[in-house]
Amino acid sequence: MTVCEHHESVASYVLGAMPEDEHERFAAHLTTCEQCQTTVAELQVAADSLPLAATQIVPPPELKDRVMNVVRSEAQLRQAAEQPAAARVKEPKRRWWRGRFLGLAPLPAAAAALLIAVLVAGGILVAGGGDNTRTVQGQVLIASAPTARATLKLSDDATKLTVSGMPAPPAGKVYQVWLKPPMQAPKPTRALFRVDSKGDADVQIQDSRLKGIEQVLVTAEPDGGSQAPTSDPVIAAMTA
Amino acid sequence: MHLADEDLMQLVRRGDAAAFEMVYDRHATAAFSLAYRMTGTRNAAEDVVQEAFLSLWRSGARYDRTRGSVRTWVLGIVHNRAIDALRRSMVHDRRRASDEGIEERFEARERTDVEAARRDEARDVREALETLPPEQSKVIELAYFGGFTHSEIASMLDTPIGTVKGRMRLGLEKLRGQLGGLAEAAT
Numbered sequence: 001m002t003v004c005e006h007h008e009s010v011a012s013y014v015l016g017a018m019p020e021d022e023h024e025r026f027a028a029h030l031t032t033c034e035q036c037q038t039t040v041a042e043l044q045v046a047a048d049s050l051p052l053a054a055t056q057i058v059p060p061p062e063l064k065d066r067v068m069n070v071v072r073s074e075a076q077l078r079q080a081a082e083q084p085a086a087a088r089v090k091e092p093k094r095r096w097w098r099g100r101f102l103g104l105a106p107l108p109a110a111a112a113a114l115l116i117a118v119l120v121a122g123g124i125l126v127a128g129g130g131d132n133t134r135t136v137q138g139q140v141l142i143a144s145a146p147t148a149r150a151t152l153k154l155s156d157d158a159t160k161l162t163v164s165g166m167p168a169p170p171a172g173k174v175y176q177v178w179l180k181p182p183m184q185a186p187k188p189t190r191a192l193f194r195v196d197s198k199g200d201a202d203v204q205i206q207d208s209r210l211k212g213i214e215q216v217l218v219t220a221e222p223d224g225g226s227q228a229p230t231s232d233p234v235i236a237a238m239t240a
Numbered sequence: 241m242h243l244a245d246e247d248l249m250q251l252v253r254r255g256d257a258a259a260f261e262m263v264y265d266r267h268a269t270a271a272f273s274l275a276y277r278m279t280g281t282r283n284a285a286e287d288v289v290q291e292a293f294l295s296l297w298r299s300g301a302r303y304d305r306t307r308g309s310v311r312t313w314v315l316g317i318v319h320n321r322a323i324d325a326l327r328r329s330m331v332h333d334r335r336r337a338s339d340e341g342i343e344e345r346f347e348a349r350e351r352t353d354v355e356a357a358r359r360d361e362a363r364d365v366r367e368a369l370e371t372l373p374p375e376q377s378k379v380i381e382l383a384y385f386g387g388f389t390h391s392e393i394a395s396m397l398d399t400p401i402g403t404v405k406g407r408m409r410l411g412l413e414k415l416r417g418q419l420g421g422l423a424e425a426a427t
Contacts, residue, residue, distance in 0.1 A: 011408035012390045016323050017383035019391060043409070046416035048308070050384050051274040051315045052362040053369055059272035063286050067293050068261060074297070075257040144294055167291065171324045197284065197329055 003035070010039040014047040020172065020223075070144040077143065132156050138216070138237030142167060148199065152216055152237045159205040161191070161216065163235070166199040169220040175234070176225045177205055180215040185228065192225050210239050245310035249303050252296075260297055267311055268293070271318045278322040278385050288325055292318045319384075326387035368418040376411030379404050 006029055012018050013026050030036055138150035138161075148165040161177060169175050175193050178186035195201045205216065218235035243251075243259075245266065251259035271292060275285035296317055303313055369377050382388045382396070390408070394401040 008402065008405045008409060011412050012383065012405050014412070015380065015383040015408060016319060017388065017390045017393070017408070019389045042416060043412040046412040046419065047384065048312050048315070049361075049365045049368075049415070049419055050380070051270060051319070052365040054273045054277035054385070056269055056273045056362065057276055059268050059286070059289060060282075063272070063289060064264060064268065067264060067290055068257070070294060071260050071297050072257045075255050075260075078255045168287075168324075168328065170295075171320060194328060197287065 004033055006033065006036055007039060010036055011043055014040060014043045074143055136237050136239065138235050140166065140235055141232070142234050145199070150218070150235045150237060152239070154209055154239065156209055158207055159210050159216075161203040161205055161218070161235075161237075162201070163195060163203070163218075164198070164200045166195045166201070166234075168195055168199075172223060173220045174223055174225065175201075175218050176221040176229075177203060178217040178219065178229060178233075179205075179210065179213045180217055181212050182214045186215075186217055188225060188227055190225070192221075213239050215239060246305045249305075249310055253303075263296075263310065263314075264293055267314045270311065271314055274315055274318050275322050278319070278387060279325060284325060284329075285322075288318060288322045292321045295321070323387040364419065368415050371418065372411050372414055376407045376414070379407045380411045380415075383408060 006026060009018070009022075009026055013023065013030075018026060030040065133153060133155040136152040136154065138152055140148040140150050140163075142148060145165060145167050148167070149163065150166075151162045153160045153162070166175075175195075177189045177191035177193075179189060180186040189205060191203050191205050193201045193203045210216070216235075216237045216239060217229075217233040219229045219231045219233050221230055243262070245263065248259045248263050252263060268289065271289050272285055275288040275292075276282065279285050279288060292314070296314060303310065307313075369380070372380070378397075379393055382393045383390065388396070390401055390404050393399075394404045397404070
């Protein structure tokens with residue numbers, strides 16, 4: 001039997017040592033190559049044992065508290081959203097940006113209350129700035145990050161977004177800034193960003209004040225950005 | 241009542257926070273240990289474990305029991321998240337800078353028979369790794385715990401990529417053979 005030309009790469013794949021583009025190519029190859037599938041299964045057994053070689057350390061109890069606080073609040077939200085589901089009239093599916101704001105499915109009162117709590121925690125205040133500079137507090141729409149903040153600074157010569165306490169975007173994704181004119185789909189910008197270990201980032205959106213834009217939005221998109229949003233917004237800030 | 245991990249995952253899928261808490265309690269130490277070994281700092285390890293467990297909570301439906309245990313699945317998520325964190329923030333350099341000695345302060349105690357058995361298993365894996373030729377254990381260590389790509393390892397060791405991949409394969413094959421032998425001897 002001829003040995004597959006990718007055979008030598010299997011160990012790198014199971015160890016997670018492939019660069020991202022090569023990883024994707026190999027994963028695609030794997031769907032059709034039985035020989036590599038067998039080798040992956042064999043070597044995976046060894047790779048799966050490796051975590052045991054790490055010295056076992058008990059995580060701090062505060063970590064569990066943080067995780068469980070998010071889990072319990074999301075479980076409540078989910079429960080509240082599911083209860084009267086049968087009684088709800090099914091709405092036709094639509095893109096979230098078709099509406100003025102979030103396009104969220106109507107939620108029952110309890111779920112809505114929780115969501116509002118999240119939004120309020122995220123801040124919805126519009127504050128004035130000095131001279132020609134205006135500061136707008138954006139809404140952070142991530143339930144697991146109640147302390148995250150987003151601030152938009154609009155001046156004649158720049159539009160900037162500052163975020164803090166934001167979770168990192170999911171693996172393989174970046175945050176992308178969108179500009180949404182009224183009644184239109186959001187327009188992509190080249191402002192792509194990740195956050196540092198504290199969840200902070202300063203993002204220059206453009207070198208002038210926004211014109212004809214109703215909202216600045218942020219979504220998590222595949223590396224390199226997208227032409228149209230592929231996920232719901234995580235930050236929304238009204239500019240007018 | 242003691243529910244198996246797989247049964248708990250069924251409940252987690254339906255949004256059961258109490259079931260999720262049991263999954264957390266069972267696997268958080270292994271998850272934190274792996275994340276700490278990889279990132280080398282307590283804060284980074286906490287971030288990784290938090291992200292991993294929340295992603296597990298939100299994507300419980302993706303767990304497929306035919307493809308391995310819940311523990312392996314959890315640790316796989318932690319491993320991927322830690323690699324992302326390492327490659328994103330380049331915390332490689334900060335590794336082991338500020339948290340030396342954490343093992344003494346926080347090392348897990350053997351509280352149950354299950355944990356004691358796991359300790360034995362851990363010792364077997366460490367010993368099996370030690371019996372590998374150093375050039376093989378080195379590339380496995382750099383790749384799995386260091387989060388380095390095979391190209392980075394090749395350039396760090398000034399060795400062709402093909403050789404690095406070959407050493408990874410030989411090392412894993414030997415490791416599998418040794419662990420398989422241990423499992424057979426134990427039964």
